[in-house]
Amino acid sequence: MNFIGKLAAATILAGVATAFAGAASAQEIAVIVKTNSSNFWQNVNKGASAAIKKHDGYTMSFDGPATESAISDEVNLVENAINRGVKGIVLAPSDPEALIPPVKRAYENGIPVVIIDSLLADGGKEYYQSFLSTDNKAAGEAMAKEMIDRVGKTGNIAVMSYVPGVGSEIGRVGGFKDYIAKNSDLKIVSTLYSQSQMATALNQTTDTLAANPDLKGIFGANEPTAVGMGRAIEQAGKKGQIVALGFDGNEDLQAMVRDGTLDAIAVQGSFQMGEKGVDTVIDLIEGKTVEPFVNTGVVIVTKDNIDSPEAQNVLY
Numbered sequence: 001m002n003f004i005g006k007l008a009a010a011t012i013l014a015g016v017a018t019a020f021a022g023a024a025s026a027q028e029i030a031v032i033v034k035t036n037s038s039n040f041w042q043n044v045n046k047g048a049s050a051a052i053k054k055h056d057g058y059t060m061s062f063d064g065p066a067t068e069s070a071i072s073d074e075v076n077l078v079e080n081a082i083n084r085g086v087k088g089i090v091l092a093p094s095d096p097e098a099l100i101p102p103v104k105r106a107y108e109n110g111i112p113v114v115i116i117d118s119l120l121a122d123g124g125k126e127y128y129q130s131f132l133s134t135d136n137k138a139a140g141e142a143m144a145k146e147m148i149d150r151v152g153k154t155g156n157i158a159v160m161s162y163v164p165g166v167g168s169e170i171g172r173v174g175g176f177k178d179y180i181a182k183n184s185d186l187k188i189v190s191t192l193y194s195q196s197q198m199a200t201a202l203n204q205t206t207d208t209l210a211a212n213p214d215l216k217g218i219f220g221a222n223e224p225t226a227v228g229m230g231r232a233i234e235q236a237g238k239k240g241q242i243v244a245l246g247f248d249g250n251e252d253l254q255a256m257v258r259d260g261t262l263d264a265i266a267v268q269g270s271f272q273m274g275e276k277g278v279d280t281v282i283d284l285i286e287g288k289t290v291e292p293f294v295n296t297g298v299v300i301v302t303k304d305n306i307d308s309p310e311a312q313n314v315l316y
Contacts, residue, residue: 027058029278030081032074033092034117035196036064039250040223040270041092043316044116047274048090055282058087068163068196071095078102082109088281090274091128092117096167100124112284116273116296118167130280132294134268136168139298140175140221143245144183146264146300147176147217150243153184155216158208159191160201160229162222172247173221189215194225201228202235209236216243223248226265230256249301249315257303267314269296 031048033041045062052060061081065073074094079102081089089106091113093099100120106113107127116132147157157180161173173191180186189212194201201220205228209215218233220226226246230253233244239261246253249267256262273296280290301311 028084028086029058029060029088029090029281030078030086031060031062031090031274031278032077032081033062033064034068034074034094035066035070036062037066038068038196038223039316040248040268043270044092044274044277046316047271047276048278049274050271051275051278055278058282060278061086064092065094068094068166071098075099075102078106082106082111086111088285089113090277090281091115092273093120094118094163094166096121096124096165100127103127112281114277114281114284116277118169120167129284130290130292130294132273132277132280132296133168134298135295136171137175139247139266139268140172140177141179142298142300143219143247143264143266144176144179146245147180147219147243148184148186150263151186151216153186156187156189156212156214157217157219158189158212158215160205160208160218160220160225161191161193162196162225164193169221176219176221186217194228196222196224198224198228198231201225202232203228205229205232206236209233209238209242218242218244220244220246223250223253226262227252227256230261234261251316254301254306254315257301257306260303264300264302267299267301267311269298269314270316271314272296 052058063077071094082105100123103113103124104127113128114130115128162169190208192204220229233239244262246262246265249265253265283290299310299314305311
């Protein structure tokens with residue numbers, strides 16, 4: 001049975017009426033992300049908004065919790081979308097386990113789901129139809145190579161991560177650490193988790209720099225973490241004295257690359273996640289075949305290439 005057939009069967013099992021519950025537009029696509037307070041996710045919104053204009057007869061809603069750690073709020077947003085009978089869902093899950101039940105319920109109600117950025121746990125794989133993301137493991141490895149190229153193969157470095165257990169974090173930080181371990185004698189003296197809060201990352205980085213005066217390098221693994229890390233480096237007077245690598249590409253991070261606070265940032269195709277996510281879920285609604293995984297790419301941006309077309313196409 002093809003995907004549309006499976007969805008039809010699931011809809012019958014759940015009760016056809018539930019698929020049309022509430023007052024949603026019959027052709028609404030719900031884009032639900034980890035938080036609506038980040039420039040990264042607002043760039044996803046821009047991509048999704050650009051995509052919906054290409055598809056006559058469809059509308060789009062965009063929402064997310066106030067913070068990435070507000071997991072129950074994101075669960076509620078998905079439940080609400082199902083209850084009002086949306087036509088399809090594009091979802092960036094903030095937790096790989098907690099979002100499985102609402103995604104399963106969407107499947108049972110005949111609503112196709114496209115996952116972006118972070119995977120659900122294995123138990124949820126049968127309930128969504130495509131995954132669009134940076135290859136986070138490869139991106140983490142690329143940043144580890146950048147670190148080794150800049151600091152050498154010995155000495156102490158630190159990792160400033162964001163939310164433990166999130167799919168993107170597992171791949172990104174795991175890929176970084178594995179590459180470091182296999183290709184150098186660098187020691188990672190600490191891995192701290194900011195919960196994607198800039199102020200938390202600033203304080204954690206300040207403490208890390210004070211506790212490790214010989215630190216040669218530091219890696220901030222997502223947008224708010226890297227911004228907080230960069231500000232701590234500036235406040236500590238360490239700009240240009242420590243190799244600092246970040247992830248994502250908002251205006252704060254771009255300025256830090258230009259002034260030398262950060263040596264490089266890995267920038268994901270966030271616009272592409274939103275654009276291709278909406279295109280893919282509409283393809284599913286219309287019975288077309290889609291790829292199970294779409295790599296939305298990453299660009300390593302430095303002071304040398306920040307004004308190049310390749311970098312400018314992904315910065316936001």
